[in-house]
Structure formats: structure tokens, C-alpha cells
Amino acid sequence: MTAASADTWAAASEISMVLLAMNGDDAAYGELVRRRQNAIRNLLRRLTRDAALADDLAQQTFVQGWQSIRGLKSPSAFAGWLRKLAVNFWLQHARSSPQELPLEQDLRVEHATPAISRQLDLDAALAQLSRDVRLCIVLAYSEGMSHGEISRLTSMPLGTVKSHIARGSARLRELLHDYGDAHVQ
Amino acid sequence: MSNEIDEKLQARFAQAHELLPDLEFMQSLLARMQQARRLRSRQRFAMVVVVASFAAWIMPSVLQTTAAVVRSVAEHAPSYDALIISPGGWAVSMLIGFGVLLHTGALRRG
Numbered sequence: 001m002t003a004a005s006a007d008t009w010a011a012a013s014e015i016s017m018v019l020l021a022m023n024g025d026d027a028a029y030g031e032l033v034r035r036r037q038n039a040i041r042n043l044l045r046r047l048t049r050d051a052a053l054a055d056d057l058a059q060q061t062f063v064q065g066w067q068s069i070r071g072l073k074s075p076s077a078f079a080g081w082l083r084k085l086a087v088n089f090w091l092q093h094a095r096s097s098p099q100e101l102p103l104e105q106d107l108r109v110e111h112a113t114p115a116i117s118r119q120l121d122l123d124a125a126l127a128q129l130s131r132d133v134r135l136c137i138v139l140a141y142s143e144g145m146s147h148g149e150i151s152r153l154t155s156m157p158l159g160t161v162k163s164h165i166a167r168g169s170a171r172l173r174e175l176l177h178d179y180g181d182a183h184v185q
Numbered sequence: 186m187s188n189e190i191d192e193k194l195q196a197r198f199a200q201a202h203e204l205l206p207d208l209e210f211m212q213s214l215l216a217r218m219q220q221a222r223r224l225r226s227r228q229r230f231a232m233v234v235v236v237a238s239f240a241a242w243i244m245p246s247v248l249q250t251t252a253a254v255v256r257s258v259a260e261h262a263p264s265y266d267a268l269i270i271s272p273g274g275w276a277v278s279m280l281i282g283f284g285v286l287l288h289t290g291a292l293r294r295g
Binding site for chain 2: 026030033034037038041042045046055058059062063066067122123138140141142165166169172173176
């Protein structure tokens with residue numbers, strides 16, 4: 001892609017790019033991936049606590065998205081649709097792996113910078129939550145989704161989502177406090 | 186609908202949100218898409234081969250069956266030859282021909 005066409009892509013709206021991608025334009029889909037990869041990879045990192053696995057699932061998500069984008073009902077639904085694909089890939093992976101590693105051991109790195117240490121603490125704390133609770137918490141806090149949106153995306157009843165978020169938040173506060181974060185009480 | 190969200194936890198998630206380098210990820214993804222494209226082409230080719238082989242395998246039997254059916258219909262259908270060459274058949278043929286000419290307007294002047 002030339003610098004001029006790269007500028008053109010960068011200026012194009014997401015909806016027009018989704019429409020192009022739905023008509024088989026691979027360059028448009030590539031630009032959509034470039035714009036969305038950070039969000040999807042971060043979402044999957046929070047869910048998996050494993051950067052390599054998260055990137056692998058993110059790539060599966062984008063390949064699946066590329067193969068099935070023609071079936072997308074509305075171009076404006078692209079972001080949510082992609083997130084749903086990512087969550088489904090994670091759920092599929094989580095169901096196929098028997099047990100996640102026990103995480104009671106401290107994951108903090110002695111000489112890590114405070115920012116990395118905080119991130120490791122958060123990911124370690126998230127890993128202590130059950131799969132469904134973690135999913136609800138990550139979608140609510142990392143993705144900023146409402147309870148209703150989470151309920152629709154995960155097909156869990158609204159009451160269950162609310163209870164997962166309430167219990168998960170309380171547990172996260174406890175765990176992060178245990179990790180020595182004075183900011184979260 | 187109330188969405189009770191702990192603001193401190195939300196800030197913590199925001200801090201954990203990283204700006205990830207995309208070059209390696211994109212290269213690896215493009216390779217994967219290329220692989221998926223090749224796999225899809227192979228699957229389509231395999232499908233065409235299967236359909237063509239099946240068609241080639243079934244074609245002689247389809248042709249034989251069709252020929253048998255045509256022969257059987259020809260054998261069992263009544264023969265109209267004698268009827269057509271009789272004076273009555275000739276008259277009916279002429280009437281039909283005249284009707285067709287009238288219908289198409291071929292007999293009109295100008």
C-alpha cells in the first residue's frame with residue numbers, strides 16, 4: 001500500500017470500509033484489522049492472561065471475520081460482531097482446556113516497572129475468577145459494556161450478569177488489595 | 186437500568202489497556218489469511234473434482250436410461266402416420282395452417 005493510499009484508508013470511515021470489506025475488498029479489511037487489533041488483543045489478554053494465546057485467538061477471530069464478513073447484517077454492527085467472535089473463540093478455547101493453571105503463586109515480577117506490575121496483578125486477580133464472572137467483569141470494565149449488552153452478547157440472563165459483576169467486583173477488590181494495591185479498597 | 190460500576194476498578198482496567206505493537210501481529214495474520222485462502226481454493230478444487238467425477242461416473246447410466254425411456258415411449262405411443270395422410274387428416278392440417286395464417290395476420294392486405 002502506498003503512502004497516499006494509506007492516508008486515504010486512514011481517513012475513510014469505518015462503515016465505508018466495512019461495506020468495502022463485505023464486497024470482498026481485502027485491503028479495506030486489512031485496515032479494519034489495523035484499527036481493531038489493539039482492542040481485541042487487549043480484551044483477549046484480560047480474558048486469557050496469556051499474551052501468546054490472546055494473539056492466537058485474536059488472529060483466529062480476524063481470519064473468521066474475514067471469511068464471514070459477507071454475512072454481517074449491518075456495517076455499523078462490525079465492532080460488536082467482532083467482539084462477539086473473539087469472546088466465542090475464547091469460550092471455545094476455555095471449554096476445551098480442562099483446567100486453568102492455579103494462580104495462587106504471585107505473578108508479580110520483582111523488577112517489573114510499576115505499570116507492568118499493576119497489569120500483572122490485575123490479570124492474576126482476574127484469573128482467580130470463574131470463567132463467566134471474569135467474562136462479565138472484563139466486558140463491563142475493560143469494554144465499557146452495559147449489563148444489558150453483556151447479557152445479549154453472552155446469552156446469560158440479566159440477573160446473572162448483574163450478580164456476576166457485583167460478586168466479581170467485590171472479589172477483585174479483595175484480591176487487588178491482597179496484591180498490595182492501596183488504590184483499590 | 187442501573188450499571189453499578191466501581192470507578193477505581195474501571196481506572197485500573199484503563200491503566201492495564203496497552204498500546205500493542207502491531208507489525209508482527211499483522212504479518213502473522215496476513216500469513217494466516219493467505220493459508221486460509223489457499224485452503225479454501227484447495228477445498229473448492231476438490232469439490233469441483235468430486236462433482237465432475239460423480240457426473241462422469243453417472244453420465245453413461247443417465248444417457249442409457251434416457252434412451253431406454255425414449256424408446257419405450259416411441260414404442261408404446263400410437264402412430265399418427267396413417268391418420269395424417271388420410272383425406273380427413275389432410276383437411277384438418279389445412280384448417281390448422283389457415284388458422285395460423287389468420288392469427289399471424291399474414292393474409293391481410295397492405
